[in-house]
Amino acid sequence: MATADAAVASRPAARPRYGSMSQDRRWALRWSYFFLVLFAIFFLTPPVYMLITSLKTSAEISAATNPWWVYHPTLSNYVELLTSPSFLTYFRNSAVVSVFVVSLTMLISVPAAFALSRMKFWGSATLATGVFLTYLIPETLLFLPLFKMFAVFNEWTDIQLINRWWVLLFVYPTLTVPFATWIMIGYFASIPKELDEAALIDGAGWLQTLTKIFIPVALPGLIAATIFAFTVSWAQFLYPLAFTTSADQLVLPVGIITSLIKGDVFNWGQIMTGALLGAAPPLIIYAFLMDYYIAGLTAGATKG
C-alpha cells in the first residue's frame, strides 16, 4: 500500500519509468499470446485431424492426397457408427458406468472430505494423507492384483466379476474417490471454521452443517470434482481393456479400438469418428461448467 501511494505521489517526476513499465507489460502480453497460440495449435491439431479424417471415405484416406484437406466430404462414417448397434451399446455402457461412478464417487468423497477436514478424530490427518497417496499409485500397477482378486473372489463365491461391465462401477472409484476427496478437502478447508461453529450453535448437526452450509458454499469445488470424476471414468481405458472382453460388455474407448481394428486393418474413418463422438459429452460438460471448474481447481490457492 505504502509503495503504491509513493508511486502515485511521484508519478509526474517518474514518467519515463512509468512508460517503460507499461512497455514491459506489453511485451509480457505478447510473449503470453505467442506461447498460448503455440500451445493451442499443438493441442488442437489432433482433434482437427480427427475431424478431417472422419469426413473422408476409406478410399480417400488411403489415397496419396493432402491429408489436411477433404476433397469429397461425406457423413457416411457418422451414419454407419450411429446406426451400428454395437457402437450404441458401448455408448450406453460408458454412459451408465460414468453416471454411476460419478454418483458413487460424490456420495463417498464429499462426506469423507467433510469428516477429514472438520472432525478431528484419531488418525484423521494420517488418513487424509493416505487418501492422497492412494491416488499416486498408478492404475498400471493396480490392474494385475485387482484381476487376481476378482479371480479369487470368483473361486470362493462363484460370482463372475471379470468380463462384466458393472464391475467397472466398483473399480473406477478407486481412481476417482481419492482425488475427488482431496479436491473437496482443500475446498472445505478454505471455508472459515467459524461458519461451522455458527451452524453448530444455531442448532445444526454434522449432517445438516454438511448439507445446508458446506455443500452450497463449496458448490464450485463440488462441480469441479464431479467433472473430474466424469472425465476419468468416461476416458478410462486400461481397466475396461483388462476386465472386459465380450463385445456387449465393452465401454466406448475400448469398444472403438477392438471393433474397428480388425487384425491389421484399421478403419481410420470410423475410429476417428468414434473418438470424436466419444469426446463430445465431456466437451459439452466442460463448455457449460468451465467457470466452476476453474474456480474449483484454484480454490484454496488464495484465501477467499
Added chain:
Amino acid sequence: MAEVKLRKIVKRYDEVEAVRGIDLDIADHEFVVLVGPSGCGKSTTLRMIAGLEDITDGDILIAGDVVNDVPPKDRDIAMVFQNYALYPHMTVFQNMSFGLRLKRYPKAEIKKRVDEAARILDIKELLDRKPKQLSGGQRQRVAMGRAIVRNPKVFLFDEPLSNLDAKLRVQMRTEIKKVHQQVRTTTVYVTHDQVEAMTLADRVVVMNQGNIEQVGTPQQLYHNPRTRFVAGFIGSPAMNFIPCEVEEVGGGLSIRLTNELSFPVPVTRAAQYQNHRQNGKLLLGLRPEHITEAGQHLEPGEVPFEANLEVTEPMGMETLVYFPVNGTQVCGRVNPNAGARDGAPLRLAANLNNMHLIDEASGRVI
C-alpha cells in the same frame, strides 16, 4: 435469560495451560467483558462457555445447570464472531432465521422475530441481500440479528468489532450497548481493547496468562487496580510506573524518586505504606491525568515539581508531555495553554491522593 457460573475452569492443550482454574459468577442481565492481551485465555474461556471447546477441568453452569457435556446447540446460547461467520449463500433473512428454521418454528413466528430484530438493528431494508452485498458494519448487525432472533439465555461476543475501522467501531460499540439495554440478555463479551471493555461492561474481567487478575466495575478497575498488570492495562495513556523508595521524613512518610525529587505521602495513606520502608523494590503508580501543570493554587494532595520535557504531543483538548524521572519515561496531561514545549522545563504538579504503591516482586498494589 440466565446467570452463568464458572467453577475452577481449566483448559489444557497438551503441554500448555491456556486457562488456569478460574472462577466467575455472571448475574442475570449482566454485561460482562473479558479483556486482556492476546493469549490470556479470554477467547478460550468464551469458547468453553459456548461449548466449542471441551473443558479440561471444572464446571460451567448456565441457569443453574452444569453444561460441561451439553453440545452447543442445547446450551441455548448465541454467539457473534469476529469475522461475522454469515452463511455466504443465504440472504440476510435466511441467515437470521437459520437457527429458528432448524428448530422448525412456525413461519409466522420466524417472520415476526426476524422483523423485530431487524427493527432493533435498523436493517429492515437489507433482509433480501446476500452477505457479500453488505458493508462490514451491516454484516456485524446481521450477525447480531442472528443472535437476537434466537432469544437465547446468553449472548457471547468474540471480539465482534475487531474487523471494523476505528470510526465504525465506536459507532457499533454504542449500538451493542443500546441493543443490550433493549433485550437485557446476559452477555459475555471478549475483547483485547480496554476502551471497549470500559465503555460496554457492567463488570470487567481482566485476564492475564490464563488467570483472572481482577473483576470489577470499570470505575473500580480504574481507580482501585489490585495488580500492576490491571493498573497498566486499564487506561490510556497507560499509568506511569516509577521506581521509588519509601522513607520517613519528620514523622511522615515520603516517596523518594531521585536524590532531588521526593513526594510526601498523604496522611490518609501513611499507615498503609508504613511497613514497606525497607522494601527496595517499589514502584510509584500515577496516571497521566494526575500529573498536570502546577496552577497558582495547589489542590490538596498536589505536589509541585520541575520537569524537563523531552516530547510534547498536542491532542487538541489536552497536551501529553513526556519527561524522564529516575531512568523512566513519565507521561503527564497538561492544559494546551500551559506552554509546554519540546525540550523546555515546565512546572508540573503530581496529585498524590491518586497514587498507587506497587510491590514490584509480587506485582500487587499495596
